[in-house]
Amino acid sequence: MKKGKQYDFIFAGAGAASLQIVEQLAESAHFAASSILILEQDNQKSNDRTWCFWEEKSNSKWDAYINKEWGQIAFYSPDLSLKRDLSPLAYKMMRSASFYASMKKRIAQKSNITLKYEEVISYKEQETGVTVATTKNNYTTALFFNSIFDWEIIRQQKRYPVLQQHFVGWFIKTERSCFDANTATFMDFDIAQKGNTRFMYILPLSAKEALVEYTLFSGEKLNPAAYERELRAYLSKKNIRDYTIEETEKGNIPMTCYPFAKHNSKRVLHIGSAGGWTKPSTGFTFTFIQRKSAKLADFLKSNTDMRQFEKRNRFWWYDLLFLDVLARHNHKGSFLFARMFSRNKPAAIFRFLDEKSTLKEELQIMKSFPLGIFVRQVFRRLFTAFH
Numbered sequence: 378m379k380k381g382k383q384y385d386f387i388f389a390g391a392g393a394a395s396l397q398i399v400e401q402l403a404e405s406a407h408f409a410a411s412s413i414l415i416l417e418q419d420n421q422k423s424n425d426r427t428w429c430f431w432e433e434k435s436n437s438k439w440d441a442y443i444n445k446e447w448g449q450i451a452f453y454s455p456d457l458s459l460k461r462d463l464s465p466l467a468y469k470m471m472r473s474a475s476f477y478a479s480m481k482k483r484i485a486q487k488s489n490i491t492l493k494y495e496e497v498i499s500y501k502e503q504e505t506g507v508t509v510a511t512t513k514n515n516y517t518t519a520l521f522f523n524s525i526f527d528w529e530i531i532r533q534q535k536r537y538p539v540l541q542q543h544f545v546g547w548f549i550k551t552e553r554s555c556f557d558a559n560t561a562t563f564m565d566f567d568i569a570q571k572g573n574t575r576f577m578y579i580l581p582l583s584a585k586e587a588l589v590e591y592t593l594f595s596g597e598k599l600n601p602a603a604y605e606r607e608l609r610a611y612l613s614k615k616n617i618r619d620y621t622i623e624e625t626e627k628g629n630i631p632m633t634c635y636p637f638a639k640h641n642s643k644r645v646l647h648i649g650s651a652g653g654w655t656k657p658s659t660g661f662t663f664t665f666i667q668r669k670s671a672k673l674a675d676f677l678k679s680n681t682d683m684r685q686f687e688k689r690n691r692f693w694w695y696d697l698l699f700l701d702v703l704a705r706h707n708h709k710g711s712f713l714f715a716r717m718f719s720r721n722k723p724a725a726i727f728r729f730l731d732e733k734s735t736l737k738e739e740l741q742i743m744k745s746f747p748l749g750i751f752v753r754q755v756f757r758r759l760f761t762a763f764h
């Protein structure tokens with residue numbers, strides 16, 4: 378094993394979190410002399426993710442990467458059919474390949490930042506630094522940022538429920554016009570729930586092209602054929618029969634309030650999904666990574682103790698309660714989301730999910746839900762906390 382160079386910052390993984398943080402560091406004169414190493418196991422990463430998020434319609438730092446944006450969203454359940462304007466927001470789609478390519482180009486222009494394709498196998502923290510072992514080398518660093526997600530950590534515990542947002546999506550092309558290109562279907566619960574929270578998510582790129590995703594918020598994944606069967610049945614129900622599948626996207630996003638930050642230490646910070654930056658109740662992560670990246674770059678200017686970075690807020694408690702209920706009553710997702718969408722404007726819901734709402738707005742959203750089931754869950758949580 379070769380002993381590599383000493384760095385100021387090492388990042389494990391070159392995904393959304395590491396690249397966004399490194400971009401922030403690269404933009405700041407403060408870090409111009411900092412040596413940064415990114416270690417990524419996969420040198421073939423391209424369109425492995427379709428990131429969607431909402432934000433103001435224009436003047437976004439992501440404008441150059443956006444493939445499509447929608448001013449309207451639709452929500453469906455057996456008893457509800459809603460189309461709502463998102464103004465002043467838009468729902469936006471970005472494919473990961475252009476993001477990776479652009480970030481890598483910028484890294485290549487910076488002499489203080491290096492990207493190496495090596496698999497990280499372990500790290501060890503000492504008083505003076507962290508030693509990071511890959512399959513080829515050992516490196517040392519003052520601070521280590523780890524974006525490698527470990528499902529085992531959350532599966533080994535029982536205190537916090539763990540749901541998965543798992544999905545298979547098809548990018549399809551149809552013979553005739555089938556989609557309303559101005560409207561993203563955020564959730565269509567008008568499908569068999571089979572004891573879970575199951576919905577279709579449809580992002581039309583044009584009248585004849587869309588990403589159609591069969592999505593579950595549930596404890597266990599399905600076998601691969603089951604997702605495909607449901608996709609076929611749904612398209613057929615919508616009278617969409619002549620189509621070609623251009624690409625497939627699969628994913629599995631953790632939904633849990635497990636306190637990932639407890640694994641942070643003086644010199645090690647877990648980032649991205651591995652750091653708990655995924656919103657537990659929705660799986661949305663991209664916007665939180667953006668926000669945390671900016672905060673971290675600022676934090677690093679004056680602070681080197683990584684234990685000080687994360688602060689728990691009240692939204693963590695809301696997510697915990699919601700996930701407790703959803704894990705216990707997994708079949709109620711359709712009903713709960715329908716209540717939320719029928720009684721609140723999407724912009725208010727998105728502000729709440731973005732953790733930017735006021736207490737008054739949060740109470741308004743909470744009033745949408747049936748009280749009993751949540752109160753019972755609060756007591757259950759309190760009871761387990763004291764036993």
Ligand SMILES: Cc1cc2nc3c(=O)[nH]c(=O)nc-3n(C[C@H](O)[C@H](O)[C@H](O)COP(=O)(O)OP(=O)(O)OC[C@H]3O[C@@H](n4cnc5c(N)ncnc54)[C@H](O)[C@@H]3O)c2cc1C
Pocket residue numbers: 389390391392393394395416417418419422425426427428429430495496497498524525526626627628629630648649650651660661662663664
């Ligand atoms: C298919 C998919 C679609 C998603 N869509 C959305 C969305 O629409 N909106 C949203 O907000 N969120 C979405 N997410 C959730 C979240 O935004 C992404 O998972 C995001 O990529 C998380 O960023 P990350 O840096 O934490 O992890 P990743 O982007 O997964 O980065 C981790 C990196 O570590 C590398 N790695 C792993 N092990 C090692 C190792 N041992 N050594 C070296 N490198 C290693 C991986 O190859 C990867 O490049 C989606 C997730 C998936 C999987």
